[in-house]
Amino acid sequence: MWKTVIGLEIHAQLLTSTKLFCSCPANYGDSPNSNVCPVCFGLPGALPVLNGEAVRQALRAALLLNCRINRTSSFDRKNYFYPDLSKGYQITQFFHPYAENGYMEIEVGGTRRIGITRIHIEEDAGKSFHDEERGETLVDFNRCGTPLIEIVSEPDLETPEEAAEYLRRLRELLVYAGVNDGNLEEGSLRCDANISLHREGEPLGTRVEIKNLNSYRFLQRALRYEQERQAELLERGEEVGRETRLFDVKSNRTMVMRTKEQLLDYRYFPEPDLGILRIEEEEIRLAGSTLPETPALKRERYVREYHLSADDAKILVSSPSQAAFYEETVKLGAPPVKAAHWLLTELLQHASGSDPFLTPPLTPKAFADLLVSLEKGRITAPMAKDILPEMIEKGLSATELIAKKGIALVDSPEAVKAMVKGVLEGLRPEVERYRAGETKLLGFLIGEVMKSCKGAAQPKTVNQTVREFLEGKEE
């Protein structure tokens, strides 16, 4: 049986207003080559100046991942030629990264602690667009110089599922802290995987690097394919090549990108244009003080404090904006369990987009108002479901809408009795059949009553009153 060893290298763009070494806006979606200057465009004579905001963001990520912060670190040049690399080298931290020796916990059956070897700060490259028709390549340098951190895990992951879970939790953590926007598709979060196979008790196998795995699904599929490919080779007594491979989504296979012989020599050396990066105790403390509650702690608290199920807590916490909306609703007086259920079943039906609560369909105040009215019996659940779309559409509160629509709750016993009597007298044949023993008609009769009052009476009271009528107690 083969044992799989997986480590992930994750590049995360830091959310900052400007680039890593110049004051250009870090908006690479703008029109091509509009956010460039002599520094990021690599003009002669330009020099880099480190962006303090990027260092603070990087520090927050390192603290969330329980890393040791190196009080002094430095930058190096990674030299290679590529049209979208403006200076002919990338400024990175090769010899002395700013953070090392961290870990993150994931839940796969039980809790597993995955080691973080190092995190370093570096700059992104531009983007090339190949125009096959015209045989031209165009380059957009807006992204060139955008700040990144590279998070390198220990080879502690054992299955493709664990790898996906690690990526999922890491993404969640970074998005929570506002360090990264979590967009795997557009590449603001990128994942490369290293994988090797070996037999229990034997030395580690040759590792293969797989590049650009931009979804949880592709990551798992690529790793599964690679597990099988390497196992087959090893079974046949062949060697696994030390290669860099690319995952091809269409064929569902990994393909060779570079063999060992083609591996580049990046000629790393210390960046002479930047001094030592010194991080003071105070900066670490400040960065720590701005950290949010981690998703893991939040989930725990939801179960403990709000008595939610572990599943509900996990789903609510999966998006920071959704969790924030939920907490605000509860803070405004909504009962926590009811709020969770209504949010996840009713409200989500009316929401759209990948992160619907970034611009929630209604305010937490309106949602809380609805849930409180429901809890206090001022309205019934069917009424609440009925008015929710209108609340969202018109931006009205539940209280306003109830008043405006003139929906009155039939809540006095007398009124319910009168209403039940009125409805059931119009259904004589069915009442007779019930009384003759056809008791399954009860549901139908209750339904008719509810329908006639448009849900404006408490189902419990209606149920009780109908039974009493049918038993003839009221005659």
Place this chain on the structure above:
Amino acid sequence: MTLLCSLNAREIVSGLRKGLFSPQELFHSLRERTASLDGEIGAFLSRNKELAPLAEGPLKGVPVAMKDNILAHGMPLTCASKILENYVAPYDATVVARLKQNGGWVPGKTNMDEFAMGSSTENSALGVTRNPWDLSRVPGGSSGGSAAAVASFQTPLALGSDTGGSVRQPATFCGLYGFKPTYGRISRYGLVAFASSLDQIGLFGRNPEDISLLFENIAGYDPLDSTSLREPLRPDRDETPKNLPALAYLALPDEGVDPEIREAYPRFLKVFQEMGYPLEEVRVSHWEYALYVYYVIASSEASSNLARFDGIRYGFRSPAPSVDALYDETRTKGFGPEVRRRILLGTFSLGAGQYDEYYGKAFQVRNLIAAELRDLFSKYPFLLLPSTPDTAFTLGSKSHDPVKMYYSDFFTIPLSLAGYPALSLPFCLSGQGLPIGFQIAAPYLNDERMLRLASRYEGIVGGEETLKKRFNLGDEAFTAPPESVHNKDNQSEEVFP
């Protein structure tokens, strides 16, 4: 009015203040001077065609020529290379911006060794520069154009860049003061990088006071250069102590120094003795390794710094069927042989298999040299030493032998490796009438103190007078009435037959 060119920077500032002449008159005088003799000297690669309005400031009206690796907005920037032959600077270097803010202006861009790699300006792809003292000789390099421009009175001041001696050596070859400040005192923003950890913008002048005036107005912390120092400038004049400390002077190596320089050295030292300084001879044991260390480190950094000249975004591009071929063709045709040699040397030194043996080892020895000099400067306020092992050599005499050429920087490189401020000073003329100069170096941040010592030295040696005499631009030139000015002008042209 042509003889306005004989004025130094302080005379220009005061003459303009007094209304003795206008900035336009000065501008035209310098243009005429260049028109009449730069055809033979070749100091400038490009000239400013008009004088832009000047700002008010302590440098009001002062022209400062720029080596063509320093960006001046709207002017060409070639680095004397084919790869940038038609490039126009899109922004001002910090030094140029500060010069303009303080009332100064840029008369033109000067020739140099391509990308500042060389010691004779013969590596320029765009033209030859000759030494104004003897047109068969080199002006030195790599900032040879700036040195020649100041020495031939086409500008009172010029900036160059000094990576291993590229200001101090040509200053000596041309009989000037050449100042390389403490690493980090002058912003490198807008200086095209050769070897970032060594590059420092340097100043050429015909006297130390002009250099001080310019230095005070362009130096100082720049947020755009992360290696620039935050220490404030210290132009305040401190009192000379009663008991003068001993100065160190470097023991000459047994070989490799021109006999006339060897013979002049004790007389140079005597100037300081007569000022009242005791002198003590010192030796720096790792000095001779500095040359090797320098060529590994500078070439390594250059191989990376010059990677941006790839034909993709600007500059020369040689069309080719693939991107790799485009790089090969563009860089092979765009760079000259010395630049290619150093890129290859640097690329090799940084390679995964060689890093420890070359770049890594050089880095260690650099630290040893720095430690030894730190020790020396903890004991002495100044170090006196030669500036060059040789006087200006004839064109073509060393260009076939790069290693011999590299030896030109024997006395300047160790100070660059450790970032110390150093100044070359003119001293006397050789039997052939060529300038012989020496060097002072000082502890970190003692730039101003060193310039003040040089002022006293100039008062005794009179380097500026020697230059004026050589080019028939005596003191009477400016004070004389306009009629006689024309006569003088004619005479000055005869200097360069």
